[in-house]
Amino acid sequence: MDYELTENQIKLKQDAALFCDREIAPNAKLLDDCPRESVGKIMRENLRKLAESGFLASGLGEEKLNLFDQYIVGEALSKACASTYLSARASAFLCGGILKLSGTSQQKARYLFPLLKxxxxxxxxYTEPDAGSDVAAVTTVAKREGDGWLLNGVKDMVTNATIADILLVLAYVDNSTAADRAMSLFIVEKGAKGLKADAPCEAMGMRGVPLASVTMNNCAASGVVGDELGSGYRQLNDILELGRVGIAALCVGIGASCMEKAVQYAKTRKAFGKPIGFFQEVGFKLADMFTYNDLGRLLALKAAWAYSVGDPEAAVIASCAKLLASEGTSQIADWAMQIFAGHGYIKGRDIERLYRDAKFGKICEGTSEIQRAIIAKNELDKFLQV
Ligand SMILES: Cc1cc2nc3c(=O)[nH]c(=O)nc-3n(C[C@H](O)[C@H](O)[C@H](O)COP(=O)(O)OP(=O)(O)OC[C@H]3O[C@@H](n4cnc5c(N)ncnc54)[C@H](O)[C@@H]3O)c2cc1C
Structure with a gap:
């Protein structure tokens, strides 16, 4: 067993941390605070910087997905600004990753390479007002119109909705067959007839994400990912499954930022004549925070390793990583807030933002309940095989 990162991975980690601290972290508070209409412009600038530095394409440039590089950059970026990571990841990994895994060579040339650059x-x-965890319940439909397709439906809480040049939209093409063969992912370009991004959402956390609903009213799609009808459900599940490593990175990054700020505060804030870190109750919180975060990181890297060697349990390990890292980070943020006490609870403080952002991990891309259901099913299936 070898826990060491390679020389290249260590360098990537150092370079990403330096870059994100210098270029991305300074905008995190602004993205959280500014009027919702300004978020898109600031995020575009962050994405431009990430693209220029090469970090946007980390883990996606080689022939196979490299989840280690994805994780390493994801943690550093989330520590600096979790919203920026979510937005960058939606563009390069979710949208780009699907095209990389399933797109035709023309789709890769037209969309994937420009996305990575x-x-x-x-x-x-994929999410709709009445369909979240239960993806099969979506009601967006695609109907044939000549050589093309027209989409009708509403998608809810779409990351990058207000700034996207290209959307991959999940829709039913055939209601008469099982959901996993009845849906496709349609490519919709900005400016397509019948496409409308609604006003930006006022979210509790992750407020830097350009988030909005999208309405499609006889909206013209430019094509189907991979040109093969009925593969959308599988394509979506494949990317969300691999993406659990990235959501673990998001959570550990937020946790690392909480840790850093709480440690500094515990060293400098004094009560009863000494720094509060010397009180065992405060020190023990720091110890537990470190332990939870390190476990989240270890499990995420184990999941990346499991995928890299084709371990049949890779998907379930990724679920464990997402579950543990997200639950851990919520707890870490809560402890950090407790250490800052009233000074953390004031609007505009870093800990207050991190506390709100931390909650997101348990909700997104397969809630904690859904991860537990996946892990439990895996265990029960093993038991049934005995
Ligand atoms: C900041 C942000 C960004 C987002 N970005 C995107 C995006 O880019 N694209 C996109 O399509 N969506 C996006 N979403 C939506 C997100 O993916 C969904 O919120 C998430 O999948 C959960 O769906 P839901 O909110 O509808 O909850 P629901 O599915 O309605 O769940 C409600 C509750 O019921 C529980 N539950 C549901 N089913 C089960 C079950 N079988 N067993 C046990 N418990 C269950 C859930 O765990 C949860 O506690 C985003 C959301 C946010 C907040």
């Missing part, structure tokens, strides 16, 4: 911004739209 930051020339285009992408989004993936």
């Amino acid at each position: 930051g020339e285009l911004i992408g989004a993936l739209a």
Whole structure:
């Protein structure tokens, strides 16, 4: 067993941390605070910087997905600004990753390479007002119109909706067959007839994400990912499954930022004549925070390793990583807030933002309940095989 990162991975980690601290972290508070209409412009600038530095395409440039590089850059970026990571990831990994795994060579040339270079911004739209965890319940439909397709439906809470040049939209093509063969992912370009991004959402956390609903009214799609009808459900599940490593990175990054700020505060804030870190109750919180975060990181890297060697349990390990890292980070943010006490609870403080952002991990891309259901099913299936 070898826990060491390679020389290249260590360098990537150092370079990403330096870059994100210098270029991305300074905008995190502004993205959280500014009027919702300004978020898109600031995020575009962050994505441009990430593309220029090469970090936007980390882990996606080689022939196979490299989840280690994805994780390493994801943690550093989330520590600096979790919203920026979510937006960058929606474009390059969710939208780009689907095209990389399933797109035709023309689709890769037209969309994937520009997405990785930051020339285009992408989004993936599957959630609807009445369908979240239960993806099969979506009601967006595609109907044939000559050689093309027209989409009708509403997608809810779409990351990058207000700045996307290209959206991948999940829709039913055939209601008469099982959901996993009845849906496709449609490519919709910005400016398509019948496409409308609604006003930006006022979210509790992750407020830097350009988030909005999207309405499609006889909206013209430019094509189907991979040109093969009925593969959308599988394509979506494949990317969300691999993406659990990235959501673990998001959570550990937020946790690392909480840790850093809480440690500094525990060393400098004094009560009863000494720094509060010397009180065992405060020190023990720091110890537990470190332990939870390190476990989240270890499990995420184990999941990346499991995928890299083709371990049949890779998907379930990724679920464990997402579950543990997200639950851990919520707890870490809560402890950090407790250490800052009233000074953390004031609007505009870093800990207050991190506390709100931390909650997101348990909700997104397969809630904690859904991860537990996946892990439990895996265990029960093993038991049934005995
Ligand atoms: C900041 C942000 C960004 C987002 N970005 C995107 C995006 O880019 N694209 C996109 O399509 N969506 C996006 N979403 C939506 C997100 O993916 C959904 O919120 C998430 O999938 C959960 O769906 P839901 O909110 O509808 O919850 P629901 O599915 O309605 O769940 C409600 C509750 O019921 C529980 N539940 C549901 N089913 C089960 C079950 N079988 N067993 C046990 N418990 C269950 C859930 O765990 C949860 O506690 C985003 C959301 C946010 C907040």
